[in-house]
Amino acid sequence: MKRSIMISSLAAIVVVVALSLFLATRHPVLGATEAPSPLLGKAAPQLSGTKLGGGTWSLKSELGHVVVVNFWASWCGPCRVEAPELSTFAWQERNKGVDLVGVVFNDSLSAAAAFAAQYGSLYPSVIDPGGVIANRYGVTSPPTTFVINAKGVVEATLLGPVGAKQLEGVVAHVKATS
Amino acid sequence: MTLTWLGRVCLYVSFVGTLGGIIEQVRALRQHRTSRAIRWAALALFGIVAAVGVMEFALITHNFSLAYVAENNATFTPLLYSITGMWSALEGSLLLWVLLQSVITFGVLYYYRRDRGDAVVGWATTVLFGIAAFFTLLMMGPADPFLHNAALVHQGAGPNALLQDNPLVAAHPPFLYLGFVGFSVPFAFAIAMLLTGRVQDRWPLEQRRWTVLAWGSLSLGIVLGAWWSYQVLGWGGFWGWDPVENAALLPWLTATAYIHSVIVQDRRGLFRVWNLSLAIATFALTILGTFFTRSGVLVSVHAFSSSTLGPLLIGLFFVVVISGAGLLAWRGDRLRAPVGVDHPLSREGLFVANNILFVGFAIVVLLGTVFPLLYQAVNGTQVTVGTPYFASVAAPVSILLLVLMAIAPLVSWRRADARVLWTRTRVSAWAATLTIAVLLIVGIRRPVELAAIFLAVLVAGAALRTLRGALLAAIRRGSWRSVARAPATGGMIVHLGVVILAVGIVTSTTYVTRTEVTLATGQSTIIDGQLIGFSGFRNVSDALRSATQLRVSVDGHRLLPAVTTYNGRNGQTVGTPAIDSNLTRDVYVTFEAVGGNGSTSGAQVRNNLPAGSVVLGVTVEPLLAWLWVGGLIIGLGSALSFFRRRYNDEVTT
């Protein structure tokens, strides 16, 4: 009678309180999938070009460092979620022999520059006119991240938005095995 | 700067209107006098209409002094997409929400203006004012659509490419939001009925009337959304069990349970407490749905960008459920019906089964949607819950629901009579069996398909039989209007729409074929009985976009699948599929790749293919168009159901 309504109402209240507290404390889900791209274990394709703010950047001159290459675009939603994480990572690793470079994927110069300015990118990004670099790396949808070891060999490919912690783990693994 | 302040002032006016409405209603209720809240509702409506006007004006004139316009509009954005730009992103979508909420609040007050003194109307409209106030506050605070753009920009970013290449962007959100906002009315009435203790008389049916309006809108909104995704996203599918899609489905499920369950309440006075719970749950799920869409907590192609609104929306969800559950615990016992269900095998019993199926399915969908979050919190790693899981739960539920639809309209109240039931279903049973036999002979042999069609014929039979009854009664009475107003007419038409939709879904997913074909210029091939030919490239370029189109012919019809790059700061390259559709099959063609060494189109390049050849993705789906036809019929049926009369009226006529 009255008790069964009381019990079900109380049960509903408990479930809803738990659910609300749980959902209110969630952060946006960040997770990239490690994928076996055909580049794994091979020498990283040539990557050089003009940076967004001016000047040039070349992968060859980074030999001896672990290089993380991130393909992004201003119109890509997950890239927006990922950008602050990448800046955090770049700042943390700046004196530890790890370099982070972005490559602008299929985007206009003004949009890319605005994106980089908005997210205060603490790492350089190379523009890729004609999508030549993207084609070499086989990138079809951003965000895609490659981790290249100190000898210039591609050791990991990550599809999707990557968080700072996940990237730290992957880079540590690459350092340990190379 | 002026537009920012103008827009904000309009929002403040609207907020004052809602506050004034709450205060006026509460005072009128305490002083037992007729309320003048309709004037405050008019003020709130005026405020939000003016705010919408300011935003639309800014969008249409490409005024980039508003940050929102700079983010979602460009000087070359066509008029239609400038107008729809209002709901392309989070802050503007709230404008649409509050607009509809204010229209509904005013509408409810106007519709019941002769009952202004009634406490139920008073409390219900107080709740409606409160909801409008909350969402207006969101826009006055964290989600300000009129934020000033300090930088002087001459060009805006333009809308997201996927939101400006199909006119359905003008239809899906308004219907969807009308559905969501509409569910606040049965919720408000439920709270009012609980507070005043009056669950009888006309109020449950009045509550049902508004739920049907919201349900019909939401159904149309969901079907339009599926149609839009189908035309634009490029994989030939229409539903992905994506978190945002599930968010719209959850309130729909409980609302469907409610619409059916309240028939029993109207006829026999049962299920009062249960129906109140369903009305509250439906609105709570609506708020939970907006949380999923706007908090960024779950990844989805349909979600808005993440924002600080998450905790606020969860707060509202919490308040809604706690107040509803609390009121039910306090008052529920007093409202219980003095009788129970006589026999499980009766129409009432089948409605109980119906409730169990819909609510159970809603709980499972909610669990599946939230599960990745739970898993990550416990185990730290990612997991996906996708179509295989949801489909394996949806399939048995759908079969059981079809069985219910086939027999419930023909089963007697109080106690089922097997003999009577057989005489009523005999014709459709034979028709269904013969249909399957014919299909077997003709070569259609997949068990899933046969089962679906068998049940579809049974359901259609039950619906047509009921409609025939209403028609005969109308002829006897000499009144055509009574057909439309008969209790079951709208509902039976909706059932017919549902089976057409169901047959479309089952057939298109069971018999879908996907192929990739490489064609040189001038070449054709036959895929699945369709003649596909490629005759050349066509470049289109205007202020809005530049596209490389392929001249394709399917069965003699010209199609132009393309890869399109939209100009503007959000310059995005997207694939534009082309569809040849008729009532027997849909042929869905996408531009996958181009051969040769390089291309300016933005399409993938495959160097192993000769230049001038293209790779097309061809998906053939039989009976896919039946989904949209079914959806339309559901919309029409629910419009009719809005005007349904009460069972008691039927007895006295």
Next chain:
Amino acid sequence: MKVLRSFALWCVALLAVVVFSIALRPSGSGALARTQHLETLVRCPACVDLSVAVSNATSAIAVRHEIATKVRQGQSDNQILTSLESVYGTSILLSPPASGLGVLLWIVPLLVVVLLIVSALRLARRR
């Protein structure tokens, strides 16, 4: 009696049709059918919730090739899915594994249905 006879007659007809449809149903055990079924269970690595069966992303095509190769080699469904899981992580499967927390996904629906049926029966028995 007449009603019972006509019902029985229909039942026989239905039974005949059901038997025929089971006998005539297309066999789903070929390698192609297995491959297609497995493709619907694996997520495209670059997408959010599309399966490799429907996505045409490069990574999806690569996974489709892998599945086809493994089916030809004679691996069982379970072996194929487990090997993909070890390469890409658990999130590559569109349906979580039934072990560990994933058990909830199958138990909770059953519990919910049982709970609802029990409360409905109690409602029916009251008064």
